Amino acid sequence: MNSASTTYEADDVFGLCDLSYAKRDALNSNPNKTDGDSPVQILGIADQKIVGQQTLFAVNVKANARIYIAYAGSGLFVHEDFRKSMLGVDLITRPVELSSDGIALGCGISQMALPVHLMFDYLCFSMPRLMWVFKSRSIVEKKIGRSFLSPILIGFADILLSVLATGFRVIGFFKTRGLAVEEVYNADESIANLLKGGGEQFSCEHTAAWLNWQLEHSFSEDERSSQKMFVIKDSSGSLLGFFMFKVRFHETASQRGYKNILLGSLMEWQSADQQKLSHSTLALLATLAMKKCGVDAVEICTNENATIKFLRRLFFPQIGELSFVIRATDSSPLRKHAGWDQPKNWRLRPSYGDNGLS
Numbered sequence: 458m459n460s461a462s463t464t465y466e467a468d469d470v471f472g473l474c475d476l477s478y479a480k481r482d483a484l485n486s487n488p489n490k491t492d493g494d495s496p497v498q499i500l501g502i503a504d505q506k507i508v509g510q511q512t513l514f515a516v517n518v519k520a521n522a523r524i525y526i527a528y529a530g531s532g533l534f535v536h537e538d539f540r541k542s543m544l545g546v547d548l549i550t551r552p553v554e555l556s557s558d559g560i561a562l563g564c565g566i567s568q569m570a571l572p573v574h575l576m577f578d579y580l581c582f583s584m585p586r587l588m589w590v591f592k593s594r595s596i597v598e599k600k601i602g603r604s605f606l607s608p609i610l611i612g613f614a615d616i617l618l619s620v621l622a623t624g625f626r627v628i629g630f631f632k633t634r635g636l637a638v639e640e641v642y643n644a645d646e647s648i649a650n651l652l653k654g655g656g657e658q659f660s661c662e663h664t665a666a667w668l669n670w671q672l673e674h675s676f677s678e679d680e681r682s683s684q685k686m687f688v689i690k691d692s693s694g695s696l697l698g699f700f701m702f703k704v705r706f707h708e709t710a711s712q713r714g715y716k717n718i719l720l721g722s723l724m725e726w727q728s729a730d731q732q733k734l735s736h737s738t739l740a741l742l743a744t745l746a747m748k749k750c751g752v753d754a755v756e757i758c759t760n761e762n763a764t765i766k767f768l769r770r771l772f773f774p775q776i777g778e779l780s781f782v783i784r785a786t787d788s789s790p791l792r793k794h795a796g797w798d799q800p801k802n803w804r805l806r807p808s809y810g811d812n813g814l815s
Contacts, residue, residue: 467500471507471508471536473508474510479676480676483814484497484514487515487670488670489517489667490515491526495515497514498513499530499551499552501548503544508535508539508544509536510532510533511530511532511548511549512531513555515528515529517661518558518662519660519661520658520797521659523790524662525558525560525790526556526557527561527562528555528556528562529810530563530811531676531814533545533549545573549574553784553785558790559790560784560789561579561783562781562782562809564782565810566581571780578784581780582780582800582805584759584780584781584807585760585765585778586758586776587756588755588776589754590618590753591752591754592615592754594611595717595753628771629741629745632738632741633742635691635692636692638742639688639690641686642672646665648665648668648686648688648696649664651696651729655727655804657802657804659802659803660803660804660806661806661808663806663808668686668725671684671701671724671725672685679706681704681705681706682705682706684701685701686701687742689742697728697734699726700743701724701725702723702724702746703721704752705815707720718754719751719753720752721747722755722756722758723743723747723755723758724807725807726740726743735763735767737764737768740764741771743757758807759807760800779807781810
């Protein structure tokens with residue numbers, strides 16, 4: 458039994474090598490690809506059959522102005538008949554060996570996979586997940602099922618939620634008086650330069666090419682999926698900030714069992730000057746923009762205390778956490794940077810790893 462990034466004589470009886478067109482297109486367009494031979498998939502083989510896989514792609518990690526190559530994994534899967542073997546562990550630990558700088562990372566790790574990552578020297582930096590629901594159907598149907606009462610309760614709850622959403626618009630109006638909020642379809646260097654001004658020592662490097670890759674590509678082929686970016690400018694046309702989000706349909710949105718939810722997720726944001734435009738305001742503007750896309754709910758995952766406090770004052774409940782994990786080998790140059798293993802030194806965003814594409 459082994460995992461591999463080369464060709465083996467094995468039958469793909471479960472179709473694990475058949476990447477969708479959307480995923481292949483995204484992987485081929487990755488601006489961080491180092492060359493044509495960059496690995497894109499690790500295969501787990503047992504009994505001459507391909508029984509597990511993990512998709513890979515290169516990302517850049519920035520540490521005190523130095524750039525290092527890391528690999529992010531996506532779609533980790535082992536067939537149920539082989540989950541009691543060590544194959545899943547091998548698939549999790551192999552990406553760090555493929556990075557010339559000995560770094561592997563991921564974001565949005567499942568609760569099942571997280572403990573295994575932690576067993577093998579991955580660090581976990583958590584971002585509280587704050588959510589707001591615009592449409593109550595999924596919650597009501599989970600609580601009481603479908604009955605003659607369901608439409609009545611859904612209608613009443615949605616009216617209340619609509620009133621609260623009106624309050625969000627009022628707050629957003631007063632916080633952005635004199636400013637223009639515009640959707641853009643291409644990120645330029647002025648947007649990318651905002652990401653350099655946060656002051657944190659460590660981050661995943663997001664260039665203009667990377668932002669456009671995230672805007673234009675998705676691992677999902679669902680027609681309801683989309684990615685959008687908005688900029689905020691002052692009266693003179695100067696760029697004050699931006700935010701980017703994704704919309705995805707989930708047949709099951711969480712372990713809590715909510716069904717068939719169109720979810721908006723804030724992925725990236727940055728202000729040029731938080732005295733003029735705070736990250737809290739960007740989160741609120743993103744929430745309103747996602748509502749216009751017809752989402753049932755939104756999630757905002759961040760470790761920024763000011764934004765968390767602001768959203769909690771607006772009654773956004775915390776529903777779990779989003780986990781960013783990273784591993785550096787003993788010989789990795791990342792370890793030479795003091796503080797690399799402390800979350801307070803990182804600019805953390807939900808767009809890390811494959812989370813913006815998935």
